[in-house]
């Protein structure tokens with residue numbers, strides 16, 4: 252589907268009820284915020300997220316998207332935290348600055364938290380049709396307009412990425428050299444961000460009108476063409492996931508208090 | 511400037527093979543229309559000319575440059591591009607500066623930048639709007655502005671993706687006239703369009719694409735008169751061709767004045783017989 256990350260398929264992961272997958276995404280978000288250190292985070296990623304993506308037949312797109320997004324974070328966080336966190340174990344000297352082992356570890360830990368949250372969101376986006384998710388959300392009582400907000404925020408990343416690519420091409424075709432040094436790179440922001448922001452605003456306005464033209468805010472119950480498959484097991488699992496999240500949050504608060 | 515595609519293949523990362531062995535050469539100063547159904551590979555083909563896409567196999571040559579050895583920004587000095595959607599490129603606060611962006615990137619002198627931008631704005635009829643904000647222009651004017659921005663770069667090759675779309679009769683004629691003038695001044699022009707009436711009126715050669723292949727290539731008069739070919743390529747024949755065929759005329763002229771002449775001759779001959 253255009254403008255989304257969804258990859259169609261018929262795996263178990265694809266067939267899970269959207270809310271179950273949403274609960275998993277939130278669980279991984281809680282993981283990202285509460286797991287105590289790098290080892291835990293990476294272990295959870297390798298033991299849970301990677302096999303889940305493989306279960307959905309999504310290993311390649313999952314790892315590719317993770318890599319693309321996380322690499323700049325790993326590099327910038329390692330440098331920033333590495334050089335500016337004081338510590339006992341100097342690893343590397345550069346122009347009077349010292350890269351410390353503690354700093355590097357701190358940088359990588361933050362990056363792995365981002366990776367965890369990102370991975371959770373990606374699993375959901377790659378395996379769930381956006382309209383199915385929206386339907387599941389409204390069925391469970393979320394107002395349509397709010398469900399729409401959730402949906403667009405999930406989709407905004409791939410849409411932005413797609414549009415940014417097109418703008419980049421258009422400006423390169425006008426002779427804009429993009430392989431330049433870091434300082435000149437800042438100047439590139441104007442020709443790239445300008446059209447991105449403006450065309451996105453136009454897009455939002457058009458979408459709002461298109462929605463209204465199709466009676467989006469009409470009161471009353473709406474029916475849907477799509478059928479959602481749920482099961483008592485999944486229902487139970489979602490409550491389980493919720494409890495697990497609460498437990499994790501409790502645990503991390505307890506750790507914070509007792510240390 | 512000469513262009514050539516030699517055994518070119520291109521596959522998108524999604525696995526869609528958009529170009530499947532293209533051999534095409536275009537002489538300096540030719541005006542070529544590229545037509546074909548949605549998804550035929552037209553846009554993909556022309557994006558290879560300025561390195562926005564790189565072929566998986568084969569070679570694309572612009573003048574004496576093998577595109578593999580040059581960046582898009584470098585190729586931009588030779589191949590000007592008008593994209594379908596102007597909103598994807600306009601960003602300056604004033605029309606004048608928008609037009610100057612390309613020439614400045616190409617390293618023209620300040621004097622040349624000023625003169626090229628002003629004459630480009632005059633050509634498209636936006637000289638009075640030089641100080642306006644591009645976003646205050648109407649959509650069809652933004653398209654003309656994007657065209658001016660491309661013209662100001664003064665490239666020997668010009669590629670236009672659907673320039674006539676969304677334009678009223680005056681805009682369409684204006685764009686047609688600009689293209690014709692550039693053509694007489696020796697520019698090499700590639701025009702992608704689903705509007706065969708527009709192509710028929712201005713281009714001299716037509717390349718018909720389908721499924722990443724070139725189905726046919728020749729003079730517009732010859733190509734656009736072949737109903738079965740156009741049907742296979744899923745494009746709609748020009749009105750005059752359909753009219754000539756409905757009348758069972760022996761020829762199918764593409765321009766109104768030519769049609770009128772041919773029709774009255776044929777009609778007279780038929781009456782006499």
Ligand SMILES: Nc1ncnc2c1ncn2[C@@H]1O[C@H](COP(=O)(O)OP(=O)(O)OP(=O)(O)O)[C@@H](O)[C@H]1O
Nearest residue numbers: 522523524526528547548549550551552553554555
């Ligand atoms: N960015 C992309 N990623 C993946 N596939 C693409 C991309 N752009 C185009 N395609 C696919 O490549 C094929 C050729 O597309 P292309 O845009 O070159 O066609 P076109 O002849 O310009 O069509 P149109 O007349 O609709 O503009 C199509 O099947 C299209 O879906």
Ligand SMILES: [Mg+2]
Nearest residue numbers: 552553554671
């Ligand atoms: Mg196209």
